[in-house]
Amino acid sequence: MSVNAAENASLTENDLGAIEKLTGAFQKIKAQLSRVIVGQNEVIEELLIAMFSRGHCILEGVPGLAKTLMISTLAKCLSLDFSRIQFTPDLMPADITGTEVIEENRSTGNREFKFIAGPLFANVILADEINRTPPKTQAALLEAMQERQVTVGRVRHKLPVPFFVLATQNPIEQEGTYPLPEAQQDRFMFKVFVKYPSFTDEFEIARRTTAVAMDEPSPVLSGEQILELQHLVRRVPVTDHIIHYCLALVRQTRITEPGAPKWIKDWLSWGAGPRAVQNLILGAKSRALLLGRSHVQVEDIQALAKPVLRHRILTNFTATSEGVSTDNVIQKLLEETPSRDSELLKDERFKKMFAS
Secondary structure, eight states: OOHHHHHHHTSOHHHHHHHHHHHHHHHHHHHHHTTTOOSOHHHHHHHHHHHHTTOOEEEEOOTTSOHHHHHHHHHHHTTOOEEEEEOOTTOOHHHHHEEEEEEEOTTTOOEEEEEEEOTTSSSEEEEETGGGSOHHHHHHHHHHHHHSEEEETTEEEEOOSSOEEEEEEOSSOOTTOOOOOHHHHTTSSEEEEOOOOOHHHHHHHHHHHTSSOOOOOOOOOOHHHHHHHHHHHHHOOOOHHHHHHHHHHHHTTOTTSTTOOHHHHHHEEEOOOHHHHHHHHHHHHHHHHHTTOSSOOHHHHHHHHHHHHTTTOEEOHHHHHTTOOHHHHHHHHHHHSOOSHHHHHHOHHHHHHHHO
């Protein structure tokens, strides 16, 4: 039996039907988004992959690139509640999680504590300029992301599902900011770069946004359907070959790892942890389904390597002085890592790495 046939055998007929539904929904969502958002196809694809993988994203881009509009429009396409939080230096944890107030019970006359939910209690959260708020408030958001709950006083409150956080960072104007530590950035599945539009796209943006009316997107999926598709992503099988390839990419970024390339030790001061492997595999599963496949291919891993790894590896002074970015490091890794399992397992460098 071939690899593809073996993988298909582990999925039911209902699952294969759900894959067709997901692929169709993906195309419809892109069509609806294109009524409002011009271009940014790669960003939209990465956001949807993260959402169906139950992950969160950091978006980095200069002001005016429609990050907020893109996220609010995506929420409308998915029939989800949307909440935008503008992070500022004076924002406190209670401002986003909610707080307890004393309220009189009219039937008994007793005073009781009542919880007033904050803006975190929505399905899609835009955490605008997360690096402009103090660490205490950042930590409150990160608890919500990881545990999908908030703690107020001694009471834990479950957040609605699906729950998806998109945090934006401005690469300019860094004065007075509180950059997220690497350990906290690791909680985000992807770091997505929102780039300037092409000439053609910017021409269309100028034409649309200066007209009288703007198109409104139509809902494509409900929250319940999204949850079903998120469960489907987890059931997609992966071969040992895919796992070996992910491990090879990630473990090479660790400067103390046996078999790590010399140029990695020259350019990096810190490498990616186990979450990078997990997110590569989950993202690849989601991407395969969105493209109508029931199996993961190496090209899925390669397509997601940069958004998964770029915020999990730390370049040193040597790399900075040579103009080497994290994306340059990842690209070099992709070029030098064998994609075939037979070549990977025969390479002495990787034998040492996998044996450690």
